[in-house]
Amino acid sequence: MSCSYAASLSFCSLSVIPKSTCAVRSRSKFSIQCAVGGTVTEPKITTAAAEPLLLNAVQGREVERPPVWLMRQAGRYMKSYQILCEKYPSFRERSENVDLVVEISLQPWKVFRPDGVILFSDILTPLPGMNIPFDIVKGKGPIVFDPLGTAADVDQVREFIPEESVPFVGEALTILRKEVLHALLQKFTASMVNYIQYQADKGAQAVQIFDSWATELSPVDFEEFSLPYLKQIVDSVKQTHPDLPLILYASGSGGLLERLSLTGVDVVSLDWTVDMADGRRRLGPDVAVQGNVDPGVLFGSKEFITDRINDTVRKAGKSKHILNLGHGIKVGTPEENVAHFFEVAKGIRY
Numbered sequence: 001m002s003c004s005y006a007a008s009l010s011f012c013s014l015s016v017i018p019k020s021t022c023a024v025r026s027r028s029k030f031s032i033q034c035a036v037g038g039t040v041t042e043p044k045i046t047t048a049a050a051e052p053l054l055l056n057a058v059q060g061r062e063v064e065r066p067p068v069w070l071m072r073q074a075g076r077y078m079k080s081y082q083i084l085c086e087k088y089p090s091f092r093e094r095s096e097n098v099d100l101v102v103e104i105s106l107q108p109w110k111v112f113r114p115d116g117v118i119l120f121s122d123i124l125t126p127l128p129g130m131n132i133p134f135d136i137v138k139g140k141g142p143i144v145f146d147p148l149g150t151a152a153d154v155d156q157v158r159e160f161i162p163e164e165s166v167p168f169v170g171e172a173l174t175i176l177r178k179e180v181l182h183a184l185l186q187k188f189t190a191s192m193v194n195y196i197q198y199q200a201d202k203g204a205q206a207v208q209i210f211d212s213w214a215t216e217l218s219p220v221d222f223e224e225f226s227l228p229y230l231k232q233i234v235d236s237v238k239q240t241h242p243d244l245p246l247i248l249y250a251s252g253s254g255g256l257l258e259r260l261s262l263t264g265v266d267v268v269s270l271d272w273t274v275d276m277a278d279g280r281r282r283l284g285p286d287v288a289v290q291g292n293v294d295p296g297v298l299f300g301s302k303e304f305i306t307d308r309i310n311d312t313v314r315k316a317g318k319s320k321h322i323l324n325l326g327h328g329i330k331v332g333t334p335e336e337n338v339a340h341f342f343e344v345a346k347g348i349r350y
Contacts, residue, residue: 052067053065053115054067054115054116067115067116068114068115069116069118070108070114071118073108073114073116073118074104074105074107074108074118075120078107078108078111080107080111081104081107084100084103084104089138091122091136092135092136095120095122095125096125096168097168098168098171098172098175100120101120101121101168101169101172102172102175102179104120105118105119105120105172105176106179109180117180119172119173120172122136122142124136124142125166125169126160126162126165126166128165129160129161129162129164129165129166130157130159130165131156131157132144132146132148132157133145133146178224181225182225185225185229188229189229189232189233192233193232193233193237196209196233196237196241196244196246197241200241200244205244205245206244206245206246206247207237207244207246207247208249208269209233209248209249209265210250211226211230211248211253212249212250214226214250214251214252214253214256215250215253217256219255219256219259222259223259227262227263230263230265231262231263231264233263234246234263234264234265238264245266245267246265246266246267247265247266247267247268247269247322248260248263248265248267249269249271250269251271251327252273253271254271254273254274257270257279257282257283258282258283261283261284261287266287266288267287267288267289267290267322268283268287268288268289268290269289269290269292269322269324270290270292270326271291271326271327272291272292272293272325272326272327273326274292274326276289276291276292276311276312276315277315279292280315280316285320288320288321288322289316289320289321289322290321290324291312291322291323291324291325291326292312292324292325292326293308293312293323293324293325293341294308294325294326295326295328295329295333296330298325298330298333298337298341299330299332299337300337302337302340305340305341305344306344309344309348310344313348323345
């Protein structure tokens with residue numbers, strides 16, 4: 001448990017765990033619906049459902065059960081920790097080495113799944129950064145080498161600056177958040193694979209995958225928190241349903257197009273901010289495209305709607321294109337304009 005103290009004050013660093021049934025607040029959200037024979041919708045996310053159980057309880061929100069974690073959650077009672085101690089007998093090494101801190105912190109979470117992961121550390125960790133050297137000796141406990149006894153000793157005590165003295169704490173916390181998030185994303189991925197396979201078994205002839213928060217991710221973050229899981233979904237579904245077309249839509253993903261095709265989906269759906277000709281060129285001839293008329297166009301005149309449809313189809317070319325909007329249809333769109341959209345689309349001949 002990560003504890004620090006100054007005089008009689010102590011605190012613990014705790015990374016709370018998102019509920020496994022909630023939407024991912026980390027900005028990688030999967031929404032999967034059958035794209036044939038029904039309306040494609042995306043679920044709404046409530047703030048309370050997205051927050052970890054422990055935070056909901058603290059903030060007075062209704063919870064289905066009390067959250068639970070244990071002080072000294074990671075420590076000597078676990079066999080896995082004892083084995084690690086034999087290899088790394090120095091407590092300070094275990095508590096100041098980022099890789100070891102992460103491994104030890106996750107040991108109880110992997111076994112018991114508490115509602116919080118405790119950073120493995122010690123309450124004395126800040127002391128060296130304050131110019132008070134110490135060590136923890138097996139069988140004796142913590143030893144301060146030069147106890148403070150005079151005013152001159154106190155003058156030698158420095159202000160504690162975490163970034164300089166304990167950077168391993170910040171790095172370990174960052175990694176722990178990612179480790180827990182990846183575990184949650186893996187559970188969502190397995191569930192979504194089962195869901196798509198279920199839909200296909202029950203008659204769905206094509207499935208569209210939404211990664212609706214891709215616009216919130218930098219390319220680097222997309223490659224870590226989204227791309228591997230999208231690819232895993234596609235690979236797993238293709239193993240059982242090789243002929244099921246999979247469409248991927250990621251709103252605001254103009255900067256990610258080349259990465260979207262790496263998922264292995266059959267169709268990449270472009271939003272309206274991407275020029276269709278540019279999208280075609282960037283994705284290459286082997287990837288089908290969908291879209292991408294601006295939903296706002298349907299508020300215009302019929303002539304304007306017709307022109308934009310024809311422009312999109314012309315830029316998309318004569319093969320591997322599904323005509324669609326570049327986003328969901330907007331509330332308040334005139335129904336007669338929707339009818340005109342379909343009338344024009346069905347009247348197109350190559």
